[in-house]
Amino acid sequence: MTTEQQDRTAVAPHGFNISVTSGFERYSAQHGELTLTSVFQPVFSLSHMRAIGYEGLLRAHDALDRPVPPLDVFGEAARIGEALQVDRLAQALHLENFKLLGAEREWLFLNVHPGTLIEPYHTAALLANLVRLDLPPRRIVLEVLEDPATDFDALAQAVASFRERGFLVALDDFGAGHVDIGRVWQLNPDIVKLDRILLLHAAHRADMAATLPALVALLHEAGKLVLVEGVETEQEAQLALSCNADFVQGFFFARPAPGLTDAALARSVIAEATERFRSQAEERERGTANRLAPYVRAFERAAERLAAGEPLEEVCWNFLGLTHAARCFLLDANGRQAGRNIVLRVDRAQHDARFLPLDDAQGANWLRRPYFRSAVAVPGHVHVTAPYLSINEALPCVTLSMAVHVGERLCVLCGDIDWIFDEVV
Template structure:
């Protein structure tokens, strides 16, 4: 053991051992018959294409050097009423091993039991360890675990105090169990970690995949950075890119390891998946543009005929005759609908429709809709919305719109297209 290693060993908490494997130092500790140590899973910024943090994860082996699941370690601790002590031991191990990891600027993500945050003694012990290791609080992201907190108000107050000291706060496993939107408002985290189960559902269900970008956008609007965890396949990596997540974590990008992430491998991996995402996005845009072309031509012709004085009911038939055209309608300069929707397909006009209360849109005001605002802002030009949920039938829809002069009045002609991704 070198002099430097001896000095680190002397400064480590009582009961800790240090071992050197393949030139890498690692602290371990005994807990009953178990030997505990740390590994670190890198957390990557998709934009920076490098690791910006590491999550400390517990590893345990029994007296015969057989691996023991961390869930079993904490499960047994919970059974014995010892979970906060084991939580503190794991934190201390991760801090010791993070110090020798060689990370100069990255965050350490520490899983913390809610009870450890609200216990003054355990909170003080964490701060004392940071001072001893010369790690500033700004390097630490406290992950509030997905567990029921008996006193959520007390937990929120503790979280606020830790943030005031410079710590960052992450809400773990969002979308699972007790980790929900209410906790975001109560705990006000800096980072929200989307639970793996959400990504898994989105990978197999188109409707769930469509929800992810909106969920991330909502969290961004609330001032939260978003981390997608459990990314194991390229398809899931593509979804993380598509939903505009800030950070990713998972086997696809980097497995838990005692050492630091391979920077060159990480940059290559993220660069390649980003390039493929760009190529796929561009191909999808070309397909959508081709798909829209006949609708745009028919809609532009309808607008010309409307401006020439022909009635709405006569000008829309070519547009409505296309396979997925749903309806046409006309708005005045204030967004109010003049007349009923013009439809062609018999099933849309059937009175038995489940959405019959919404069928009569005469007099409705669509001032808030992006298609109206875009048309009024740039008249005489056809605008195309992003896919959104139509109120008419609760189905994905794209709306074409154009503001034009009809006699002495400015009107906005609109045409809806059913839009199921192909």
């Protein structure tokens, strides 16, 4: 051990030791027969292409230097009634080791048992450690872990108090267990971490992959930044990019380590993934345009004939003859449907049988729908919606719409296309 390391050991916090592992100095502590220390997993901003924070993770070894899973450490602590003590010890270790990292502006993501936030003694210890280490609260992201036994009202009050002190708060494991949108509204975190289970479902189900961007958009509307955790594969990285997440974390980008991440390597990994996303997105857009082209041509012709005075029942047949065309219908200038849906295929009527209460749409008002608003805003052009859920059959569809004058009346011609989800990226 060098003189410098001996000096560092002499001033180490009570109960902690300092060692050098893989070239990195870090503190460790004893808990029974276990040796505990920290590693840090980077959290990356996809837009900035760099680490904007590090999550402190516990590592444990037994007396024979065999690794012990952190879940076992905390599980045993909970069994014997020492959960908060071990939680506080882990936090202290992470703070000490984060200070050793020399990170100048990045956040420290600190997993915190809800009881620690509620219990004044543990809160005071956390605040005292920050003062001693000269780490302002704004550098700390408190990751609130789920514990069904916690007094949730007390937890919400504690979270609000910590945010007032300047801490950021992250809600962990969204989409797993009891952590849902209700928890977001109740705790009002700054960051929501999407659990890896959502990625796993999205990687194997196209409908889930299509839902993920809407979920992120909902959280953004609620004023929350979104972190996708557990990204381990290229496919999952593409899902994180496509859903417009703000931050990512996982083995694909960087594994937990004692020190700071390799900035150049991380930037290269994110840049390559982003370039693949751009290429795949452009390919999908070309495919969508090609797929829609015959429907748009047939729909434009139908609108021309309608404007020339031909009846709706006659102008839509070419459009409805295309494979995935579902129906045509006509709206007045106020969004009210004039007449029934025009449907060509017999099997369509049979398929609709379960939704018979919705079959008669005459007089329905579609003023709220984007296809109506877009059409009346820019008449004479075909407008194409993003895929959405059709009320007619609770199936995904795309609607084409065009505002045309039929005599003196402004009308909006609409045509629905069944939209089978594309393959998952």
